[in-house]
Amino acid sequence: MRPPVPVGIAAAAVWLPHGRDSAVCAVAEQRVEARAARDLGHPRLPVADGESAPEMAVLAARSALRSGGVPAAGLALLCHAWMHYQGHDLWSPAHYIAHQIGAHDTVPVGIQQICNGGAAALELAVARLSLEPGERRALVTTADRFGAPGFDRWRSDYGAAYGDAATAVVLRQPAAAGDPLLLRSLHTAAAPHLEEMHRGADPFAELPRDNSPMVDMRRTKRVYLRENGIEPFNKVNDDMIRHVVTGALRDADLAADDPRIRFVLLPRLGRKTLESAWNPVLRELVAAPTVDWGRETGHLGTGDLPAGLSEVVRRSALAPGQIGLLLNAGAGFTWSCAVVEAPGRD
Incomplete structure (x- = not known):
């Protein structure tokens, strides 16, 4: 996909919780095999303590909007991607994020494409922006919390250990002067x-x-x-x-x-x-x-x-x-x- 006009990345943010789970402790407590920890190569993983995934997404979104100087009220689209449970059944975290940041005129969309969800959300947001004339802005968020008992951040997968985090990217079409990336x-x-x-x-x-x-x-x-x-x-x-x-x-x-x-x-x-x-x-x-x-x-x-x-x-x-x-x-x-x-x- 090549955007028909330059798309600016006005801001991008990562929100990480304060908690950490070290590989040394995980090995000592027999929560991961020593060889697996060496192969993974992560000395520690970020761990949320109380914050839900959608709440983390709100924090990342506010940070990105502030950095990009983009008001939430001016967003045409909000795409939120996730892979693990978001805290409620039959409920839209994308709409919650829009509600919490004050993006009341946006269209919230949820994306579930497992680990490629953030990339898929970016692609869909750019495609949607290109369909409308004039200046348009979109927000892409991701958030996951990989807590027990439903998920084992060290042992649920091969070749990957999972950290809790949220991200947010503000897109602007056409790009504006001052956007750090195109x-x-x-x-x-x-x-x-x-x-x-x-x-x-x-x-x-x-x-x-x-x-x-x-x-x-x-x-x-x-x-x-x-x-x-x-x-x-x-x-x-x-x-x-x-x-x-x-x-x-x-x-x-x-x-x-x-x-x-x-x-x-x-x-x-x-x-x-x-x-x-x-x-x-x-x-x-x-x-x-x-x-x-x-x-x-x-x-x-x-x-x-x-x-x-x-x-x-x-x-x-x-x-x-x-x-x-x-x-x-x-x-x-x-x-x-x-x-x-x-x-x-x-």
């Missing part, structure tokens, strides 16, 4: 047949967690791997990373060796997974180095790519005219690559 392109692809990895042999349940008292992606993945082995998934993962990176570069009119590309930002997965499944193919594709800014947070569920945007701005990682690529993926499976640029000075 979204040049966002390319997404999917392999729907891999949905079985998170379903396994389980029957369709009548109620949440009927099949298992805790979210256990390891269990369903083991069923898939017994049937298919790991190689088919590895090949699809390699192919899809290639597909979204080359597609995003093409949409942004960029060559893979363009010296303006300063880095390729990895999703916030475990260190061993990134080294074995992501870095080799990316080093073949793009001349720029890969970077990993997720050591201190772990995987943020739907929030990895939006959190990456926030880090690009916070670190002033791009000089005017320079470009960054941000990668993401999620169960389903779906992969995305965003191309952002720091605007040149007039």
Whole structure:
């Protein structure tokens, strides 16, 4: 997807709770295996203490709107993405966030695409903005809280440990002077047949967690791997990373060796997974180095790519005219690559 007119990222924010769960304590208390903790490479994970996921999203949203100088009343669209329970049944967290920040004239939309939800929300928001004339603004939020007993942040998945957090990104079309980043392109692809990895042999349940008292992606993945082995998934993962990176570069009119590309930002997965499944193919594709800014947070569920945007701005990682690529993926499976640029000075 290439926006028809430049889309400005007016602001991006991450809200992290104060609590932390250290890997050292988790190993000592036998909540994670020592080898698994080493492979993950996260010294600690952020842990919410009392804040619900939607409440965290409100805090991130207020921070981003304040930084971008955008009033909530001026938002045309609010997309909220999540992967884990949001605190109420048959209820819309997107509408709650809009209510709490005072975005009473916006259209709130909920996005559930598991870990790629933040990227999907950004893509849908940009597409919606492009359909309307004049200046339009949208807010994308993500939030997840991975608390027990329903979720084990260290052991519910292979290759990822989950941190509690919320993110918010303010989009402006057309871009305005002072926007720290421009979204040049966002390319997404999917392999729907891999949905079985998170379903396994389980029957369709009548109620949440009927099949298992805790979210256990390891269990369903083991069923898939017994049937298919790991190689088919590895090949699809390699192919899809290639597909979204080359597609995003093409949409942004960029060559893979363009010296303006300063880095390729990895999703916030475990260190061993990134080294074995992501870095080799990316080093073949793009001349720029890969970077990993997720050591201190772990995987943020739907929030990895939006959190990456926030880090690009916070670190002033791009000089005017320079470009960054941000990668993401999620169960389903779906992969995305965003191309952002720091605007040149007039």
